[in-house]
Amino acid sequence: MFSNHQWPTRRRLFTVFIMLMLCLLNTRDSEGKVARDQLGRTVSVPDHPVRIVSLAPSITEIVFALGEGNRLKGVTQHCDFPAEARALPQVGSYVHLDLERIVALKPDLCIAVRDGNPRHVVDKLEELGIPVYAVDPRNLDTAVNTVLELGQLLGATPRAEALADSMRSRIERVKMSAARADQRPRVFFQIGIAPIVSAGDNTVIHELITMAGGNNLAAGSLPYPRFSREQVVALRPEVLIITSMTKEQDLDQVRNAWQQYDSLPAVRNGRIFVVDANLFDRPTPRLIDGLETLAAIIHPELF
Amino acid sequence: MKTALAIKDLTHGYGRQPVVNGVTFSISEGEFFIIIGPNGSGKTTLVRAISGAIKPQTGQVQILGRPLQTFSRKGLARNIALVPQAAPADVPFTVADVVLMGRSPHLNLLAIEKQEDLELAERAMAFTHVRHLAQRRLDQLSAGERQRVLIARAICQQPRIMVLDEPTAPLDLAHQVHIMDLLERLRTEENITIVMVSHDLNLAAMYADRLLLLKDGILISLGQPSEVLTFETLERAYGCVLLVDENPVKKVPRVTLVPNSILSARFREAEAGCSEK
Amino acid sequence: MPATTSLAQPVLRRILTVSLLMGSLLILSAFLGVSIGSTDHSLSRVLALLFSLTDADPTLSSIVWRIRLPRVLLAALVGSTLSLGGLVFQALLRNPLAEPYILGVSGGSAVGAIAGILLGLSPFPGVAFLAFAGSMATLFLVLVIASARAAMKKDTLILAGVMVNAFCSSVIMFLISLTQDSRLHNILFWLMGDLSMSDTNRTLFLLIALLPCFASLFLLARPMNVLLMGEEMAANMGVNVRVMSVALLLVTSFMVSAVVCQAGLLGFVGLVVPHLLRLLLGPDHRVLIPACILGGASYLVLCDLLARSLPAQGEMPVGVITAMLGAPLFIILLQRSRR
Numbered sequence: 001m002f003s004n005h006q007w008p009t010r011r012r013l014f015t016v017f018i019m020l021m022l023c024l025l026n027t028r029d030s031e032g033k034v035a036r037d038q039l040g041r042t043v044s045v046p047d048h049p050v051r052i053v054s055l056a057p058s059i060t061e062i063v064f065a066l067g068e069g070n071r072l073k074g075v076t077q078h079c080d081f082p083a084e085a086r087a088l089p090q091v092g093s094y095v096h097l098d099l100e101r102i103v104a105l106k107p108d109l110c111i112a113v114r115d116g117n118p119r120h121v122v123d124k125l126e127e128l129g130i131p132v133y134a135v136d137p138r139n140l141d142t143a144v145n146t147v148l149e150l151g152q153l154l155g156a157t158p159r160a161e162a163l164a165d166s167m168r169s170r171i172e173r174v175k176m177s178a179a180r181a182d183q184r185p186r187v188f189f190q191i192g193i194a195p196i197v198s199a200g201d202n203t204v205i206h207e208l209i210t211m212a213g214g215n216n217l218a219a220g221s222l223p224y225p226r227f228s229r230e231q232v233v234a235l236r237p238e239v240l241i242i243t244s245m246t247k248e249q250d251l252d253q254v255r256n257a258w259q260q261y262d263s264l265p266a267v268r269n270g271r272i273f274v275v276d277a278n279l280f281d282r283p284t285p286r287l288i289d290g291l292e293t294l295a296a297i298i299h300p301e302l303f
Numbered sequence: 304m305k306t307a308l309a310i311k312d313l314t315h316g317y318g319r320q321p322v323v324n325g326v327t328f329s330i331s332e333g334e335f336f337i338i339i340g341p342n343g344s345g346k347t348t349l350v351r352a353i354s355g356a357i358k359p360q361t362g363q364v365q366i367l368g369r370p371l372q373t374f375s376r377k378g379l380a381r382n383i384a385l386v387p388q389a390a391p392a393d394v395p396f397t398v399a400d401v402v403l404m405g406r407s408p409h410l411n412l413l414a415i416e417k418q419e420d421l422e423l424a425e426r427a428m429a430f431t432h433v434r435h436l437a438q439r440r441l442d443q444l445s446a447g448e449r450q451r452v453l454i455a456r457a458i459c460q461q462p463r464i465m466v467l468d469e470p471t472a473p474l475d476l477a478h479q480v481h482i483m484d485l486l487e488r489l490r491t492e493e494n495i496t497i498v499m500v501s502h503d504l505n506l507a508a509m510y511a512d513r514l515l516l517l518k519d520g521i522l523i524s525l526g527q528p529s530e531v532l533t534f535e536t537l538e539r540a541y542g543c544v545l546l547v548d549e550n551p552v553k554k555v556p557r558v559t560l561v562p563n564s565i566l567s568a569r570f571r572e573a574e575a576g577c578s579e580k
Numbered sequence: 581m582p583a584t585t586s587l588a589q590p591v592l593r594r595i596l597t598v599s600l601l602m603g604s605l606l607i608l609s610a611f612l613g614v615s616i617g618s619t620d621h622s623l624s625r626v627l628a629l630l631f632s633l634t635d636a637d638p639t640l641s642s643i644v645w646r647i648r649l650p651r652v653l654l655a656a657l658v659g660s661t662l663s664l665g666g667l668v669f670q671a672l673l674r675n676p677l678a679e680p681y682i683l684g685v686s687g688g689s690a691v692g693a694i695a696g697i698l699l700g701l702s703p704f705p706g707v708a709f710l711a712f713a714g715s716m717a718t719l720f721l722v723l724v725i726a727s728a729r730a731a732m733k734k735d736t737l738i739l740a741g742v743m744v745n746a747f748c749s750s751v752i753m754f755l756i757s758l759t760q761d762s763r764l765h766n767i768l769f770w771l772m773g774d775l776s777m778s779d780t781n782r783t784l785f786l787l788i789a790l791l792p793c794f795a796s797l798f799l800l801a802r803p804m805n806v807l808l809m810g811e812e813m814a815a816n817m818g819v820n821v822r823v824m825s826v827a828l829l830l831v832t833s834f835m836v837s838a839v840v841c842q843a844g845l846l847g848f849v850g851l852v853v854p855h856l857l858r859l860l861l862g863p864d865h866r867v868l869i870p871a872c873i874l875g876g877a878s879y880l881v882l883c884d885l886l887a888r889s890l891p892a893q894g895e896m897p898v899g900v901i902t903a904m905l906g907a908p909l910f911i912i913l914l915q916r917s918r919r
Contacts, residue, residue, distance in 0.1 A: 104643060396809075407806055460817065
């Protein structure tokens with residue numbers, strides 16, 4: 001009896017207690033397997049989960065990339081890639097999940113991310129007998145591992161390994177080309193419009209810039225430092241990259257605003273670029289697209 | 304006759320200067336006692352000390368033979384009721400509600416009125432002729448009606464002593480007489496001791512058994528109206544000349560204001576008369 | 581008016597009638613609250629589940645008993661407390677704009693909660709505890725400021741509360757400006773008031789803390805009435821005004837803090853519900869207190885129901901709904917009471 005989310009009427013409280021105890025005892029040796037997720041939690045997951053709810057856009061992308069999108073029964077509001085994901089039922093935004101919608105989808109597995117998904121929702125889901133597997137990809141390496149782990153979790157190991165291999169080889173190719181560069185251009189990566197925020201050490205963006213042969217001007221102990229316009233001008237970036245989380249029109253304005261500072265090498269040489277934010281803030285196979293985009297921007301002569 | 308209130312050497316002040324300074328007197332049960340005096344003479348402070356609203360700096364207040372501080376708040380409220388000078392006008396309650404509030408010191412923890420409480424309130428309202436206003440809100444009444452409601456509330460408290468701070472001040476003559484007659488009836492029918500502050504010397508003379516005249520916190524005179532309301536005492540207290548003669552209705556003093564213009568004209572005539580001689 | 585009806589209906593009967601009516605409203609709201617949610621289930625199935633007529637679908641049973649019910653209970657408790665808090669402060673401070681947060685409770689608890697979120701503490705007990713500690717600290721500060729002058733004047737209290745709250749807002753803004761990652765969302769949801777973190781244990785915990793507060797406030801209902809007659813008259817009717825005021829302040833702030841640390845800052849509940857009920861039922865606190873407890877509970881349960889079920893893609897913080905409904909409702913009430 002693996003009836004984890006059974007909850008009989010209040011009148012049978014005692015029975016409930018007994019059943020809960022049985023459930024607790026049973027989960028260990030019943031069907032399914034015990035997995036250790038990236039937070040070190042032990043999660044009992046079914047052997048072949050078929051009703052998966054993804055709690056973050058990156059998870060949705062990976063599951064689709066593994067060719068298992070048909071097993072996704074629910075996604076979050078911002079899960080917009082691939083296009084098929086938009087047709088799936090939504091369970092709120094990844095920072096403010098709607099517990100009831102998740103439970104109503106009767107998932108046999110939820111996949112969460114550590115950074116963003118509220119811990120109390122995860123706890124509550126587990127309390128309701130829904131296993132939650134949490135991932136915590138923080139850089140390229142763990143992103144590749146996440147693909148492999150989810151592959152294993154979904155029983156799609158061959159596909160995952162192929163995907164991971166291709167990611168690794170594309171990374172290697174960028175690394176090798178970047179090694180041939182004779183200098184590292186000064187790169188300023190602007191996330192958002194106001195305030196000016198960039199990415200420092202211990203961020204994927206920093207890792208990608210460095211790997212693509214650039215010198216990240218925002219490097220420093222703060223993960224997401226804030227800059228004034230003046231500071232950016234003083235840093236004299238040779239390449240200015242702006243992510244597009246906002247509308248086209250706003251981006252044009254930002255680009256034009258920078259154009260007036262012609263002391264900036266990036267302005268003089270026309271090296272202001274707008275890139276798709278989703279290629280940089282989601283630890284998925286598309287990160288490699290982001291890496292290649294950056295490499296082409298920073299070292300156009302090599303790529 | 305038993306003593307209702309005994310005040311001994313009472314001194315109280317808000318700054319360095321005492322507002323009431325070493326006042327000693329006592330009031331008998333069933334007495335109609337009126338405190339008079341010019342503005343700022345400490346009348347209100349005195350009645351607030353008597354009713355327990357403030358704790359005097361020095362001196363003692365005894366109520367029915369017991370020191371005031373030995374009473375519990377509710378116990379005190381069952382013996383002495385206060386009708387303050389400035390009753391709030393924006394009270395959202397109905398007349399019946401307000402009058403019933405007088406039962407507060409008699410109620411237990413749950414504070415639900417019993418039938419007898421309702422009857423007492425009815426009687427109090429009938430006594431002050433506000434029964435027909437029972438369901439009106441206090442802030443919809445005229446000043447005279449409101450004062451009668453507040454007295455009904457005080458009656459409902461079933462006190463032995465009722466302290467009133469200028470209850471007639473905002474009222475026209477008819478209402479003044481009405482209120483004063485009401486208090487007189489309370490005194491004679493219910494044997495409630497009445498202590499009140501008044502600015503109106505003639506009204507005080509008409510109703511009071513005894514008067515107390517205060518100036519700058521000091522007791523200037525205490526006694527029957529005829530003893531207190533004399534030309535010399537009044538001039539000393541108020542610092543102006545007042546004509547005192549006998550009231551044609553009742554054998555009590557009558558005080559008349561003398562405008563300065565008449566006073567100086569008379570003074571000149573007198574001077575002229577003198578020089579002619 | 582005939583002489584026999586010159587006195588109002590006996591108060592006990594009024595209390596019982598009003599409690600019965602408001603209680604039925606609460607039961608109805610709670611029933612709607614567990615029956616409707618962000619996912620569609622037919623009413624007949626929910627009914628069958630509620631009265632355990634059939635063996636229930638485990639998913640529906642989970643949703644109704646373990647997601648919706650704790651949330652309805654939490655909403656009810658929070659709504660009661662905030663309405664009652666508003667009622668008490670409006671009477672005590674004799675200010676129609678007084679709301680439960682007026683004495684610095686909101687600012688203090690927000691600073692505490694945000695500090696907790698930034699330190700990465702769990703919502704319960706970590707963040708909740710810091711929020712509670714923060715509100716108690718500001719309350720203490722306000723009382724110290726206000727009693728620095730010999731007599732504790734209500735205007736001084738209000739001013740001290742407003743100033744401490746303003747200072748806390750600046751600290752909040754400062755903390756928010758330092759925050760960039762996803763914790764910002766947690767902070768914002770907390771500031772908007774959010775019931776999604778409901779949990780049976782925490783709700784029971786809250787209930788145990790609140791019931792004595794409700795009971796003691798009900799016992800103080802008559803002195804509160806008397807207090808409306810002015811402090812001097814209240815004192816003459818046997819009420820220890822100073823002790824009463826401090827007791828009311830402490831009990832109310834305690835219960836509001838207990839609620840705020842669980843649900844964040846929910847605006848307007850404490851303003852709209854007491855005013856509405858006062859308009860309907862008159863000024864007697866012996867009637868208003870039970871009415872506010874039950875009516876405030878219903879109001880927030882219904883608001884939360886809207887917050888959960890209106891948006892197509894996922895719920896919104898209930899604070900958005902209470903403010904959106906509350907502000908226009910308050911204006912209408914103001915117009916009505918002017919007339």
